[in-house]
Amino acid sequence: xxxxxxxxxxxxxxxxxxxxxxxxxxxxxxxxxxxxxxxxxxxxxxxxxxxxxxxxxxxxxxxxxxxxxxxxxxxxxxxxxxxxxxxxxxxxxxxxxxxxxxxxxxxxxxxxxxxxxxxxxxxxxxxxxxxxxxxxxxxxxxxxxxxxxxxxxxxxxxxxxxxxxxxxxxxxxxxxxxxxxxxxxxxxxxxxxxxxxxxxxxxxxxxxxxxxxxxxxxxxxxxxxxxxxxxxxxxxxxxxxxxxxxxxxxxxxxxxxxxxxxxxxxxxxxxxxxxxxxxxxxxxxxxxxxxxxxxxxxxxxxxxxxxxxxxxxxxxxxxxxxxxxx
Ligand code: SAM
Ligand code: SF4
Numbered sequence: 001x002x003x004x005x006x007x008x009x010x011x012x013x014x015x016x017x018x019x020x021x022x023x024x025x026x027x028x029x030x031x032x033x034x035x036x037x038x039x040x041x042x043x044x045x046x047x048x049x050x051x052x053x054x055x056x057x058x059x060x061x062x063x064x065x066x067x068x069x070x071x072x073x074x075x076x077x078x079x080x081x082x083x084x085x086x087x088x089x090x091x092x093x094x095x096x097x098x099x100x101x102x103x104x105x106x107x108x109x110x111x112x113x114x115x116x117x118x119x120x121x122x123x124x125x126x127x128x129x130x131x132x133x134x135x136x137x138x139x140x141x142x143x144x145x146x147x148x149x150x151x152x153x154x155x156x157x158x159x160x161x162x163x164x165x166x167x168x169x170x171x172x173x174x175x176x177x178x179x180x181x182x183x184x185x186x187x188x189x190x191x192x193x194x195x196x197x198x199x200x201x202x203x204x205x206x207x208x209x210x211x212x213x214x215x216x217x218x219x220x221x222x223x224x225x226x227x228x229x230x231x232x233x234x235x236x237x238x239x240x241x242x243x244x245x246x247x248x249x250x251x252x253x254x255x256x257x258x259x260x261x262x263x264x265x266x267x268x269x270x271x272x273x274x275x276x277x278x279x280x281x282x283x284x285x286x287x288x289x290x291x292x293x294x295x296x297x298x299x300x301x302x303x304x305x306x307x308x309x310x311x312x313x314x315x316x317x318x319x320x321x322x323x324x325x326x
Contacts, residue, residue, distance in 0.1 A: 012062070116156070162188065194320070248308070254308060272316075
């Protein structure tokens with residue numbers, strides 16, 4: 001089997017597949033005015049197209065899939081997508097990132113074959129959560145997360161985007177939350193996208209202050225595993241949970257890149273902030289095109305750059321992360 005390796009020696013066993021661009025939340029850093037369909041935009045990939053895409057990626061070494069969006073749980077055939085991934089030879093981990101709006105469907109996702117779940121929880125305070133996401137959903141989401149802990153997932157993770165003046169003082173509450181729960185909390189540094197420049201300037205805060213706070217509270221950085229992604233993880237003997245930090249503006253962040261992305265309409269994206277995408281959809285119409293599909297993926301990978309240019313404000317063609325899946 002050909003493995004996906006780029007010209008800098010990075011391996012890509014991990015695919016993030018957006019299955020829908022639409023979302024029902026209005027996260028202030030992502031879709032502050034809600035999702036508006038782009039006129040003329042084709043429908044998301046069908047089950048058959050997704051099946052061919054997954055087979056091709058798995059044949060060149062992809063073994064971890066993340067289903068994302070938009071909000072993936074808005075897809076009516078989500079269980080079928082998960083089951084399709086679970087039935088694809090080579091795919092061992094099937095994770096999903098969700099805002100938790102349909103977290104009551106969790107047991108069904110698990111039964112269909114989902115192995116890990118990330119739920120976005122930007123605040124543990126109900127009013128603040130509502131202020132950031134536009135939805136008063138925190139209690140049901142937290143209840144769903146409790147349920148997730150009993151369903152045998154390999155990992156239950158929470159994502160919180162770090163926002164100056166909005167949720168950057170909640171560390172003590174998170175410590176309490178993580179004391180007894182085997183959950184990995186990921187703080188994500190706010191990223192600039194095409195649409196959020198003013199917001200970014202108002203609310204971006206570097207994760208370095210957070211790292212200092214964690215170290216002062218006795219949290220210890222874990223050694224990085226060879227195939228680990230870009231999160232730096234911390235543990236503490238007094239807490240069952242872990243804390244990870246995803247700091248895209250940190251030096252060498254891209255050196256650990258191990259993922260490729262495909263948008264909901266089937267464009268291959270080599271980087272969150274790249275300047276182009278390659279339409280794979282024409283090659284997803286027939287099983288006969290599998291060889292051409294894998295050839296296209298490997299050829300494109302040869303063009304992947306060493307790093308993004310986010311430090312210079314270059315956000316590429318990504319207006320917001322709902323358009324690509326984060
Ligand atoms: N709707 C799902 C959700 O929110 O979990 C999945 C898609 S969302 C685009 C994936 C992740 O990207 C979420 O954890 C979200 O908080 C994060 N995100 C969105 N915009 C971001 C930005 N500008 N900077 C950093 N993280 C962002
Ligand atoms: Fe929707 Fe996720 Fe974007 Fe929030 S971060 S608006 S939940 S896509």
